[in-house]
Amino acid sequence: MWDWSFTLEILPTLASAAIITVEATLIGFVIAALLGLVLALVRIAIPWTAWPISVLVELIRSTPLLIQIFFLYFVFPKFGIVLDAFTAGVIAIGLHYAAYCSEVYRAGFDNIPRGQWEASIALNLPQWATFRDIIIPQVIPPIVPALGNYLVALFKETPLLSAIAVLELMQTAKIIGSDTFRYTEPMTLVGLFFLVMSLVSAAIIRVLERLLNRRTSR
Amino acid sequence: MGIRTLVGMLVVALAVIGLLATQTSYSLFLPGLLEGALLTIEIALLGSVLAVIMGVLAALARLYGPAPLRWVATVYVEIFRGTSALVQLFWLFFVLPQFGILMDAFTVAVLALGLNVGAYGSEVVRGAILAVAPGQWEASIALNMSRAQMLRRIILPQAFIAMIPPWGNLFIELLKSTALVSLITLTDLAFKAQQMNQSTLKTVPIFTLVLLIYLAMSLVITIGMRFLEQRASAGLSRGRAA
Amino acid sequence: MTEKPMVRFDNVSKRYGALTVLDGLSLDIARGEKVSIIGPSGSGKTTVLRMLMTLETINDGVIWVEGEPLTHMEKGGKLVPANLAHIRRVRAKIGMVFQSFNLFPHMTALQNCIEAPITVLGMKRKDAEERAAELLNMVGLSEKKDHYPSQLSGGQQQRVAIARACAMRPKIMLFDEVTSALDPELVGEVLQVIRQLGREHDLTMLMVTHQMGFAKEFSDRVCFFYQGKICEQGPPGELFGAPKNERTRQFLRAVLEAG
Numbered sequence: 001m002w003d004w005s006f007t008l009e010i011l012p013t014l015a016s017a018a019i020i021t022v023e024a025t026l027i028g029f030v031i032a033a034l035l036g037l038v039l040a041l042v043r044i045a046i047p048w049t050a051w052p053i054s055v056l057v058e059l060i061r062s063t064p065l066l067i068q069i070f071f072l073y074f075v076f077p078k079f080g081i082v083l084d085a086f087t088a089g090v091i092a093i094g095l096h097y098a099a100y101c102s103e104v105y106r107a108g109f110d111n112i113p114r115g116q117w118e119a120s121i122a123l124n125l126p127q128w129a130t131f132r133d134i135i136i137p138q139v140i141p142p143i144v145p146a147l148g149n150y151l152v153a154l155f156k157e158t159p160l161l162s163a164i165a166v167l168e169l170m171q172t173a174k175i176i177g178s179d180t181f182r183y184t185e186p187m188t189l190v191g192l193f194f195l196v197m198s199l200v201s202a203a204i205i206r207v208l209e210r211l212l213n214r215r216t217s218r
Numbered sequence: 219m220g221i222r223t224l225v226g227m228l229v230v231a232l233a234v235i236g237l238l239a240t241q242t243s244y245s246l247f248l249p250g251l252l253e254g255a256l257l258t259i260e261i262a263l264l265g266s267v268l269a270v271i272m273g274v275l276a277a278l279a280r281l282y283g284p285a286p287l288r289w290v291a292t293v294y295v296e297i298f299r300g301t302s303a304l305v306q307l308f309w310l311f312f313v314l315p316q317f318g319i320l321m322d323a324f325t326v327a328v329l330a331l332g333l334n335v336g337a338y339g340s341e342v343v344r345g346a347i348l349a350v351a352p353g354q355w356e357a358s359i360a361l362n363m364s365r366a367q368m369l370r371r372i373i374l375p376q377a378f379i380a381m382i383p384p385w386g387n388l389f390i391e392l393l394k395s396t397a398l399v400s401l402i403t404l405t406d407l408a409f410k411a412q413q414m415n416q417s418t419l420k421t422v423p424i425f426t427l428v429l430l431i432y433l434a435m436s437l438v439i440t441i442g443m444r445f446l447e448q449r450a451s452a453g454l455s456r457g458r459a460a
Numbered sequence: 461m462t463e464k465p466m467v468r469f470d471n472v473s474k475r476y477g478a479l480t481v482l483d484g485l486s487l488d489i490a491r492g493e494k495v496s497i498i499g500p501s502g503s504g505k506t507t508v509l510r511m512l513m514t515l516e517t518i519n520d521g522v523i524w525v526e527g528e529p530l531t532h533m534e535k536g537g538k539l540v541p542a543n544l545a546h547i548r549r550v551r552a553k554i555g556m557v558f559q560s561f562n563l564f565p566h567m568t569a570l571q572n573c574i575e576a577p578i579t580v581l582g583m584k585r586k587d588a589e590e591r592a593a594e595l596l597n598m599v600g601l602s603e604k605k606d607h608y609p610s611q612l613s614g615g616q617q618q619r620v621a622i623a624r625a626c627a628m629r630p631k632i633m634l635f636d637e638v639t640s641a642l643d644p645e646l647v648g649e650v651l652q653v654i655r656q657l658g659r660e661h662d663l664t665m666l667m668v669t670h671q672m673g674f675a676k677e678f679s680d681r682v683c684f685f686y687q688g689k690i691c692e693q694g695p696p697g698e699l700f701g702a703p704k705n706e707r708t709r710q711f712l713r714a715v716l717e718a719g
Binding site for chain 2: 514561562
Binding site for chain 2: 001054055058059062063064066067068071074075078157159160162163170173177182183184190191194195198199
C-alpha cells in the first residue's frame with residue numbers, strides 16, 4: 001500500500017517543487033494585496049469609478065480562476081507579449097485575489113463609524129492626521145486576519161498552475177505518478193503538505209487576530 | 219450589489235452572448251460550448267446537493283453528536299478545508315484506483331466538489347445554529363420540547379434564513395470549481411474551451427464566450443439565492459420597519 | 461403539613477466557579493400560592509426560576525415538584541441525578557414567561573401557541589387551534605392571531621407568550637421580570653392578564669418582579685433576596701408595611717426613591 005523507500009526517494013524532488021509553490025503564493029499575494037488596495041483607494045478617491053470597479057470585481061469573482069489562467073496564458077502572445085507559464089499564471093492568480101482583497105479593504109473602511117470622522121472634524125484634526133492616526137489604526141485589525149485567510153486560500157489554489165504545466169508541487173507529483181504508476185505517495189504527500197501549511201497558517205492568523213484586537217480594545 | 223444591478227448584469231451578459239452569436243467567428247464555437255455548459259450545470263447541481271447534505275450532517279455531528287462522531291466530522295472538515303479542491307479531485311481520481319476503488323470521472327467530480335464545499339458548508343450551518351438567540355432554546359425547554367423537536371421546529375428554521383447568503387457564495391465557489399473537472403477528462407465547459415483553443419487558436423472569442431457563460435450562471439445563482447432569502451425572511455421582517 | 465408543597469427547594473445551591481449565586485436555599489410554595497421574589501440585581505432571584513425551569517443545573521440540594529424530585533430520581537432508595545426523560549416528565553407541570561418574550565419569530569401568534577401542544581402533547585391540530593384561540597382571546601389578542609411577533613408591540617408579544625405558556629396547561633407558572641423590557645405605557649396590559657390568570661385559574665405562580673405595587677396587591681407572600689439568600693419573607697402587607705430587616709428597609713427605600 002505505502003512504500004516508504006519510494007517516499008524517501010521522491011521527497012527531495014517534491015521539496016524543491018514546494019519552493020516553486022511557495023514562491024507562486026508569495027508573489028501572487030503581493031500582487032493581490034497591492035492591486036486590491038489600489039482598487040479600493042481609487043474607489044474611495046474617485047467616486048464615479050465605484051460602479052465600474054464593482055462590476056469588474058463581480059466579473060472576476062464570478063468566473064473560474066482556471067479559465068482566467070488559461071485566458072492570460074494564451075492571450076498575452078496575441079499581443080506580442082510572451083510570458084512563461086509561471087509569470088502568466090501568477091499574474092492571473094494575483095488578479096483574481098486582488099478582486100477579493102479590494103472588498104476586504106472596502107469593508108474595513110466602511111466599518112469605521114461616521115462618528116469617528118465627525119469627532120475628528122470636531123477636534124479640528126487635519127484630514128491627513130485623521131486618516132493616519134484615527135482611521136488607519138482602526139481599519140487594520142479586522143483587515144489583517146481577512147487578508148490572511150485569502151493568503152491561505154490563494155496558496156491552496158496554486159495547484160491550478162499545473163494546468164499550464166508550471167512545475168509546482170502538483171504538476172511534479174503528477175509527473176512522478178505517470179512515470180512510476182504510483183500515485184498514492186506523491187498525491188498524498190502533496191495533500192499533507194497543504195493540510196499542514198493550512199492548519200499552521202490558520203493558527204498563526206488566530207494568534208495575530210487576538211494580538212491586534214487586544215491593542216484596539218485597550 | 220442590489221438585485222436590480224445583478225439582474226441588469228445578467229441581461230447584459232446574455233445580450234452580449236446573443237450579439238456575439240450573430241457573428242460567425244463566435245457562433246462557430248457556441249454549440250460546443252453550450253454542450254459543455256450542460257455538463258457543468260449537471261455537476262454543479264449534483265455537487266451542491268451533496269454539499270448541502272454533508273454540510274448539515276457534519277455540522278449536526280460536530281454540535282450534538284457523540285464524541286467519536288464529533289471527531290470524524292471534525293477530521294472531515296479540517297482535511298477538506300485544509301487542502302484544495304484540485305488536490306482532492308486528483309487524489310480521488312488517481313489514488314483511489316490504486317486501492318482498487320474504481321469510479322468514473324463524473325462520480326469522482328461530484329464527490330470531490332460536494333465533499334469540498336460541504337466542509338465549508340458545515341461551518342456555515344454551525345455558525346448559523348450557534349447564532350440563534352439563546353432565548354429560543356430556553357423558550358423551547360420551557361415548552362418541554364425534546365432536543366430533536368427544538369432543532370427541527372425552532373432552531374433550524376431560524377438558522378436556515380441566516381444560512382442562505384453564505385450558501386449562495388459557496389454554490390458560486392462550487393460552480394467555479396467545476397472547471398477543475400476538465401483536468402480529469404470530463405468534457406465540461408472549461409474542457410471544451412481548451413480543446414477548441416488548442417485546435418483553432420482563436421483565444422479571444424472562445425474565452426470571451428466562456429467567461430460570459432460562467433458569469434451568467436453565477437448571476438443566476440446569486441439572483442436565485444436573493445429571492446430565496448427574501449421569501450424565507452418574509453414573515454420575520456414583515457412590519458419590522460414600522 | 462398535610463398536603464405536599466407544590467414546589468420545594470431543599471437546601472439548593474448554585475455556584476459559577478468561585479461565585480455563589482444561591483446559598484442553601486430552602487423554600488416551600490403551596491398549591492395555588494402566588495409568590496413574588498424581589499431584591500437587588502445579582503441577588504440570585506432570577507436563578508431561582510431558571511433552576512426550577514431546568515434552564516440551570518444545580519450544584520447542591522434537591523428541587524421537588526408535587527412531592528416528586530425534579531432534579532433527581534429515586535434509584536434503589538437513593539436520589540441520583542435525573543435523566544432527561546424524568547426531567548421532561550416532571551417539568552411538564554411548569555411553564556415560564558421570559559423578560560425578553562422569546563417568541564418564535566418565524567411563527568405567527570397562533571402558531572406559537574399550538575407548536576408545543578401538537579409536537580409535545582400530541583394534540584390534534586384542530587383541538588390545539590381551538591384552545592389557542594381561546595387563550596389568545598383571554599389575553600385580548602384574538603384579532604392578532606395571524607400576526608408575526610415582529611408585527612406586535614412588546615406588550616402584545618408578552619401577552620402571546622403568556623398564552624403560549626398556558627397552552628401547555630402547567631400547574632406552576634414562572635414569570636421572570638416579564639414587564640422589565642416593556643415601555644412604561646405597556647406594562648399595565650400585561651399585569652392585567654397576569655391578574656386575570658391568577659383569579660380564574662388554579663395556578664401556582666412564582667414571579668420575579670420590580671413592580672412593587674403589583675407584588676403588594678397580587679401576591680400571597682413576598683420574598684426578599686439578598687446575596688443568594690432569602691433575607692426576609694412574609695405577607696406583602698407586613699414586608700412592605702413593616703420590614704424587620706435593615707437590608708429590606710434599605711432596598712425598599714431605594715426603590716421608592718427611584719419612583
